[in-house]
Amino acid sequence: MSTDDVMQLVYLSIWGVVLIGYLLVARATNIGQSLRHAVLWGLIFVGVAAAFGLWENLRDTRRATVTGDGEIVLRAGSDRHFKLDLRVNGTPVEFILDTGASDIVLSQADAARVGFNPDTLPYLGQARTANGVVGLARVELSEVVLAEGGLEFRDTDVPAFVNEGVLDVSLLGMGYLSRYARIAIEGDRLILQR
DSSP states (O other): OOHHHHHHHHHHHHHHHHHHHHHHHHTTTOHHHHHHHHHHHHHHHHHHHHHHHHHHHHHOOOSOEEOTTSEEEEEOOTTSOOEEEEEETTEEEEEEEOTTOSSEEEOHHHHHHTTOOTTTSOOOEEEEETTEEEEEEEEEEEEEEEEETTEEEEEEEEEEEEESSOOSSEEEOHHHHTTSSEEEEETTEEEEEO
């Protein structure tokens, strides 16, 4: 929880206490009924707060859809990133589309899941990132598949790198995106077409 979240919780809690206090004082003649009303309003308050807090997660339909023209359309998530699930060597991997990355860059966890041992890879390359300079190990992905809504784009022998540093989500860079005939960003939508 961030400091802003804590402050908002404190602010809303104060309003909740004020509301409950008002209900108790206003209905002092019938304390039982006032308590029932206070509990009911408290539950309503908690329900609204929970719905508000979960709204972005419920609304976060970032996954791809397919148009009749054979386009794959991605919606940006609540974090404003375009995320895409691909099958790499038969294993589902979530990627963030990163036009600033030259190639596909796998996190160590994803590299292990798709069949590489990050501990034995030769990290001979380097990249400058927001986290500083990190080592890169060149690998070749036997198969990368983007499958959505009956549409399937399959690539074989795809060059990629494994990041030696900390990387939460693997990156889908321009080396992969350049395989598409059309890449367009329109508002919160990214359109890919082959």
